[in-house]
Structure formats: C-alpha cells, structure tokens
Amino acid sequence: MAAAAVQSISSLLQRATIEDHEEVLKSCNAALKKSKNDTQAQHVKVVALLNLDRYDDALRVIEEGGDALKKRAALEYAYALYKSGKLEEAVHVAAKSGAGRGAKHVEAQASYRTEDFVRTAALYEELARDTESLGNEENDLRINSWATDAQLQWKRQTDAVRHKRPTREDLESFETVYNAACGSLARGDLKEGAVLLNRSKELCKTTEDLSPEDKTAELLPITVQQLYVLIRQGKLDEAEELIKEISVNEIPELSTKKIAQNNIILAGRIHENPFLLYKAFHETPSSTDGDKLFDFQNKAMTANSYAAELLVQKYDGVVRSTSKAVSQHPSPSVSGDVNLLSVYNAAAHAREQVGQKGLKKVVPLLEKRPKDIGLVLTVVQLYVTVGNITAAIGTLENLLRRLDESISEDDQDARFNPGLLSVLIALYKREGRRVQIRAELAKAAAHWRQRPNAPATLLRAAGASLLHSSDPSDLSQAAVLFSSLREQNPSDRFALAGYAASHATLDPSKVEAEIEKLPSVQDLVSDVDIAALEQAGVPQSSLSVAAAAAAFAGARKRPASDKEGAAKKRVRKSRLPKDYDPNKAPDPERWLPLRDRSTYRPKGKKGKQRAAERTQGGIVNEKAEEAAQQQRSQTPSGGGGGASSKKKKKGKR
Known part of the structure; x- marks a missing residue:
C-alpha cells in the first residue's frame, strides 16, 4: 500500500502545477486514507496547506505525524509556527533544524517579530556573507537588513546597527x-526622514514590478508614516490634506490600521470633542499574534489610551488599571513603561488639577509608594511649576536617601541612575549648589566604576565637575575617571584633555608627552570671528547681570559733590520762605516737628511738666499713671460695630 501511495503521489506531482494546491491536497488525502502513516504524503499535504495559507491546519497535520514528520518537515514546521504567531517555538525549531538558508530566513523573521533585533541582524549578515548561495536574495536581504537596523535605532541598540546612511544601490x-x-x-x-519618504513614494508609484492593487497596498504605510512626520513637525494643515489619501478600511493589517487611525485622530480636529476622540480611538481593535504592535509602538498607544480616558473623566478606571499594573513590577523601577503608568496614575488622582491643588492630591500618594520613581518625578515637576525648587529638591533627596539605606543592588543602580541624577543636578543648578553637584557626581562615578558597563556620559560629567575642585582628593579621583575613559576610547580627546588637566597639578611629568597630542590653542580658535563675538556681546550669569545693572544705575546717579562747573538746580522764588537768606546755612532740623527740635523750649508750668514726662529716664508720676489707667478701664469698649453702650428709647424723638 505504501508503494501504491508513493506511485500515486509521484503521478500527481508530474501533472500538478504550482497553482494546483487544492488538487494536491485532495490527492494527499486520498493517499493517506490508504496509508495513514505515509510520511511522504503527510509532508506534501503540509506544503499544500502552507501554500493555501492554512497554517493552523498544517500545524495540526505535523503534530499528528509525530517526531518523524517534524524531523522530515522541520523547515515547514518552523514556518507554520511563525505564521501562526508562535514565535518563540518557531525560533527554537528553526535554529535546531539544520535546514540551511531557508531555516535561517525563518529564524530571522521570527526573531524580528520577537524583537530580538541583535540576533536578527547577525543572521542577515551571515546570509549576506555566503555569496555562493546568495542567488537572487541580495535585494531581499538588503531590505530586511535596513528594517532591522531601523528597529535597532528605535530600541536604542545603536551598537548593532550595520547601516548608517543609504548608498546609491x-x-x-x-x-x-x-x-x-x-x-x-x-x-x-x-x-x-521626510525626504526619504517622498522618494520612496515616488519610486513605488513609478515601479513596473507591482500591479495597481499592489501599489495601493504599498503606498498606504508610506503615507501613514508621512502623516506621523507632519504631526511631529507641527504641520497640521498639510497633515489634514494628506489624510485624504488614507483609506483606513483598505488597510489589511490591524497593526498598521491602528497606527493610521491614531495618527488621523492626532492630526484632525476631532480632538476638540474628547468623547468623539475616545470613540474614534477605540474603533480599531488591537492586533494580536504575528500582527501585533512593536514595543515602542505599544508604549505610545498605551499612553494615548490613558490620555483619552482622562479626557472623558474616567479617573477611577485609570486609577484601578494603572495601580494594578504598577503593583506587578518591583519598586523602584527605572523602566520608562512603569514610570509612565505612575504618571497617569497621579494624573487620575489629581483629576485635572495642577499647581497647589494638584499637589494636595498627589503628595499623599508618596506615603504609600515612597520608592515610586515615576510618582516622585511627577511631584517634583509639580513643585517646579509652582516655583518651589527647594521642595522639589527635598522630595528627590528623600527618595535617594531611602535608596541609600537599601542593600539591594537594583536599588543602588536606581539610586545612581544617570537620568534621575540629571534631574537632581538640574535642580541644584537652579539654586547654585555647586558643592552638592560635585558630591553627587563623585558618588555616582564611584558606584558605576565598579560595574562592567559604566555610563560614559556620567563619568565624563563627574570628571569635569571634579576638575573645578581645589581638593587634591577630588583631582585624584578625576584623574582615575579620565584614565578609565581613555582606556575605553584612546581617541577620545575629551578624556585626554581631562587626563592632562587632572595631572597638571598633581604630577605634570606624566602628561608632558600627552599634551602634544592635544590640538593647539591657535587651531582651536582659528575659525573664531572675534569681531562678531565682540559685536554680539559676552553672555553673563544672572548674578553678573544684576551687578552690572546696579553699577549702571549707580553710574547714572547725579554726583553729590560741589565741584566747579557743576550744574546747580534752580529753585523758583515762590517756593522759598520770605526770610530766606542764601548766605545763611539752613537749619538741619527744619524737617522735624517743633517739639522734637533741640532748640524747643516749652512755655508755662504745664508745658514744662509735659516736656519732663516725655524725657527718657525722667521721674514717673505714679499717681497720674494710676488715674489714667483707671480712667481707661472705666471707658466702655466700642465693640465690633461701634455701637453705643446706651440703649435708645423707643418711640418718637
């Protein structure tokens, strides 16, 4: 029976065409009825099902065929898993199949969808190096390699990027x-990006390799990307014109359709009504399996979803969903996704209130989540908006103090996170706290030097800050930092200059040879236009500007000197007293009341007595004081409304 089945399959393949997959499937089913375990017939059936885009059925046939069929049809098995959205399994099967270039292509495609772009780039580079087996794959490999590099850029994994600028090909x-x-x-x-998108659009319109229907399908994602660029550039009028070229209903992929709908909402005027915006945003369902959004796209969509819910005042729902999501991650977390959830959680608690009112709603949350970095940064931002920089610094310092007390390595890494420290240093600069800036950068540098992948930007900032210190220990630490930076990148001139500057006062002999490698001052200032600089003026700090303004104000004051030739102020005669004598010096006490002048002499017995009582250190008349106090105590109070204590009589007056 097996021989008959083989003969039937062979005769079928002789008369089958590449478009005749349904007939192949029918013949395979007929052959399998005679021999259920015929591996060759099962293999042909799997290929026919894949050509008919029936990936779940192909997987079912392979699973029923057992290990023998999985080994024989390893490439088809990996491809069926990939098309069914089982990406991790597809990567595993393709990597272990040993099916040559075909398996590497499937592994690269599945790795791309799992966002393992470093592995994907390595696979495409390996396929491109095999020039003997390259065949007609060169264009496809170039396209896929560029797509992988773009994803590496979005993931900020720039070290693995192969292509920097496009070539003529x-x-x-x-x-x-x-x-x-x-x-x-x-x-x-x-x-x-806008220039390249325009070129891509023109090339797609003029190509002869695509049918009109295929051109329309290829132009849609290009136009959607152009819409994104116009929104980012703020060209909303041009964006509204471009929207007319986008038919969302004709986009087959749910992921692309979701992005197109989102960008149309952002570019159009529908956002004037938040309830219409919310409805339009949720019209397109979220994609799943192999058509799902990438991580950086999903972040933006999640943020837009919470923003739309806040606009329609779904505060309690946002609080519940974000609180649940935040609780599933350890605290503190330096993940942008987790901290963004904390921001939306705080916004929902504040209920559209900002300033002092918003602070009253958000600050109490710190008692429950004291190590929530996203929440702390939100409170810091609110304090900054109301101008309370000191409170903002105190809030951030409280978080860092709690992290200092922790023995967890993750907490220590979060404590010295470069982004978090940059916020603190920016706040310190606002208040001119240079000593605190130097101390924080020094502690951060000491922490990260013990890690294998120390952030170079932080080490550079710490070294530059320590160079401004007069403490020999700070200069020694700066020398160590710049030495490590030179080891990482010997061609780094900044590290070389810092190394020379840090050793200049400690041990100049170490850097005599290194100084020759630095560019001369004449080369550095050769292209400086001195006349233009003088005309533009020298920028000054706020303190120097205030001092200059005070000096300028003082320079404008009229000098109080009686030099010869000085202009004298002319006084009209009507303002002068009748007995005015210009040759007589005026009385310096003329502005004081008469009784306060030194020449005042009271007349009469009572006048002399009052003058003696006003004299400091004079004799106190106790009887007069007691009588005056008794008189004041008997005087009735005026009350709140100033009403008289006597009651008025009723009736007519």
Whole structure:
C-alpha cells in the first residue's frame, strides 16, 4: 500500500502545477486514507496547506505525524509556527533544524517579530556573507537588513546597527528607501526622514514590478508614516490634506490600521470633542499574534489610551488599571513603561488639577509608594511649576536617601541612575549648589566604576565637575575617571584633555608627552570671528547681570559733590520762605516737628511738666499713671460695630 501511495503521489506531482494546491491536497488525502502513516504524503499535504495559507491546519497535520514528520518537515514546521504567531517555538525549531538558508530566513523573521533585533541582524549578515548561495536574495536581504537596523535605532541598540546612511544601490528600491527613512525617524532626524519618504513614494508609484492593487497596498504605510512626520513637525494643515489619501478600511493589517487611525485622530480636529476622540480611538481593535504592535509602538498607544480616558473623566478606571499594573513590577523601577503608568496614575488622582491643588492630591500618594520613581518625578515637576525648587529638591533627596539605606543592588543602580541624577543636578543648578553637584557626581562615578558597563556620559560629567575642585582628593579621583575613559576610547580627546588637566597639578611629568597630542590653542580658535563675538556681546550669569545693572544705575546717579562747573538746580522764588537768606546755612532740623527740635523750649508750668514726662529716664508720676489707667478701664469698649453702650428709647424723638 505504501508503494501504491508513493506511485500515486509521484503521478500527481508530474501533472500538478504550482497553482494546483487544492488538487494536491485532495490527492494527499486520498493517499493517506490508504496509508495513514505515509510520511511522504503527510509532508506534501503540509506544503499544500502552507501554500493555501492554512497554517493552523498544517500545524495540526505535523503534530499528528509525530517526531518523524517534524524531523522530515522541520523547515515547514518552523514556518507554520511563525505564521501562526508562535514565535518563540518557531525560533527554537528553526535554529535546531539544520535546514540551511531557508531555516535561517525563518529564524530571522521570527526573531524580528520577537524583537530580538541583535540576533536578527547577525543572521542577515551571515546570509549576506555566503555569496555562493546568495542567488537572487541580495535585494531581499538588503531590505530586511535596513528594517532591522531601523528597529535597532528605535530600541536604542545603536551598537548593532550595520547601516548608517543609504548608498546609491539602496536608493533604487522603494522598500529600502522606506526602511532607511524609518531609521532616520528613529534617530530623530525628521527632515531627512521626510525626504526619504517622498522618494520612496515616488519610486513605488513609478515601479513596473507591482500591479495597481499592489501599489495601493504599498503606498498606504508610506503615507501613514508621512502623516506621523507632519504631526511631529507641527504641520497640521498639510497633515489634514494628506489624510485624504488614507483609506483606513483598505488597510489589511490591524497593526498598521491602528497606527493610521491614531495618527488621523492626532492630526484632525476631532480632538476638540474628547468623547468623539475616545470613540474614534477605540474603533480599531488591537492586533494580536504575528500582527501585533512593536514595543515602542505599544508604549505610545498605551499612553494615548490613558490620555483619552482622562479626557472623558474616567479617573477611577485609570486609577484601578494603572495601580494594578504598577503593583506587578518591583519598586523602584527605572523602566520608562512603569514610570509612565505612575504618571497617569497621579494624573487620575489629581483629576485635572495642577499647581497647589494638584499637589494636595498627589503628595499623599508618596506615603504609600515612597520608592515610586515615576510618582516622585511627577511631584517634583509639580513643585517646579509652582516655583518651589527647594521642595522639589527635598522630595528627590528623600527618595535617594531611602535608596541609600537599601542593600539591594537594583536599588543602588536606581539610586545612581544617570537620568534621575540629571534631574537632581538640574535642580541644584537652579539654586547654585555647586558643592552638592560635585558630591553627587563623585558618588555616582564611584558606584558605576565598579560595574562592567559604566555610563560614559556620567563619568565624563563627574570628571569635569571634579576638575573645578581645589581638593587634591577630588583631582585624584578625576584623574582615575579620565584614565578609565581613555582606556575605553584612546581617541577620545575629551578624556585626554581631562587626563592632562587632572595631572597638571598633581604630577605634570606624566602628561608632558600627552599634551602634544592635544590640538593647539591657535587651531582651536582659528575659525573664531572675534569681531562678531565682540559685536554680539559676552553672555553673563544672572548674578553678573544684576551687578552690572546696579553699577549702571549707580553710574547714572547725579554726583553729590560741589565741584566747579557743576550744574546747580534752580529753585523758583515762590517756593522759598520770605526770610530766606542764601548766605545763611539752613537749619538741619527744619524737617522735624517743633517739639522734637533741640532748640524747643516749652512755655508755662504745664508745658514744662509735659516736656519732663516725655524725657527718657525722667521721674514717673505714679499717681497720674494710676488715674489714667483707671480712667481707661472705666471707658466702655466700642465693640465690633461701634455701637453705643446706651440703649435708645423707643418711640418718637
């Protein structure tokens, strides 16, 4: 029976065409009825099902076929898993199949969807190096490599990026140009990205390799990306015109449709009504399996979803969902996703209130979540908006103090996180706390030097700050920091200059040879336009500006000297007294009341008595004081309304 089945399959393949997958499937089913365990017939059936896009059925046939069929059809098995959204299993099967270039292609595609872009880039580079087996795959590999590099840019894994700028060959295919444009957008170069997207669109319109229907399908994601660029550039009028070219209902992929709908909402005027915005945002369902959003896209969508719920005043729902999500992660967390959830949680508690009112709602949350970095930064921002920089610094210092007391390595890494420290240092600069800045950077540098992947930017900032100190220990620490930076990158001129500056006062002999490697002062200032600098003026700090303003104000005052030729103020005669004598010096006590002048002499017995009583240190008349006090105690109080103590009689007056 097995021989008959083999003969039936062979005869079928001889008369089958590449489009005849249904007939192949029918013949395989007929053959399998005669021999259920025929591995060859099962293999052919799996291939036919894959060509018919029936991936779940293909997986079911492979699972029923057992290990023998899985080994024989390893490539088909990995591809079926990939198309069914079982990406991790697809990567595992393809990596262990040993099925050659086909298996590497499947592994690369599955790794791309699992966002393991470093592995994906390595696989495509390995496939491109095998020039003997390259065949007609060169263009496809170039397109996929550029797509992988764009994703690496979005993930900030720039060390693994292979392509920096597109070559002439890259600019000949609209797919490669589109992926290069995505890489530019990921780097933040919107201008270059817009130019490349326009070129990609023109190449797609003029290509002869696509049918009109395929061109329409390829142009849609390019136009959606152009819409994103216009929104980022603030060109909303142009964005509204571009929206007319986008038909959301014609986009087959749910992920692309979701992004298109989101960008249309942001570019249009529908956001004027928050309830219409909320409804439009949720019209497109979220994609799943192999068509789901990438991580950086999903973050933006989650943030927009919470923002839409806050606009329609779903505060309690946002509080519950964000609180549940935050509780599932350890605290403190330096993850942007977790901290963004904390921000929306605080916004929901504040209920659209900012300033002091918002602080009253948000600050009490710190008692329950004292190590929540996202919440702490939100409180810091609120304090900054009301101008209370001291309270903002105190809030951040309280968090760092709690982290200092922890023995957990994760807490210590969070304590010296470069982003968190940059906020604290920025606040210190606002108040001119240079000593605290130097101390924080020194502690952070001491912490990260013990780690294998120390942030170079933080070490550079710490070394530069320590150079401004007069303490020899600080200079020694700066020398150590710049030495380690030089070991990491010997061509780093900043590290070389810092190394020379730190040793200049400690041991100049160590850096005599190194100084020659630094550029001369003449080379550094050769292209400086001195005349333009003098005309523009020298920027000054707030203290120097205040001092200059005070000096200028003092310079404008009229001098109080009687030099010859000094202009004298003219006084009209009507303002002078009748007995005015210009040759006689005026009385210096003329502005005092008469009784306060030194020349005042009271007349009469009572006048002399009152003058003696006003004299400091004079004799006190106790009887007069007692009589005056008794008289004051008998005087009735005026009350709140100033009413008289006597009651008025009723009736007519």
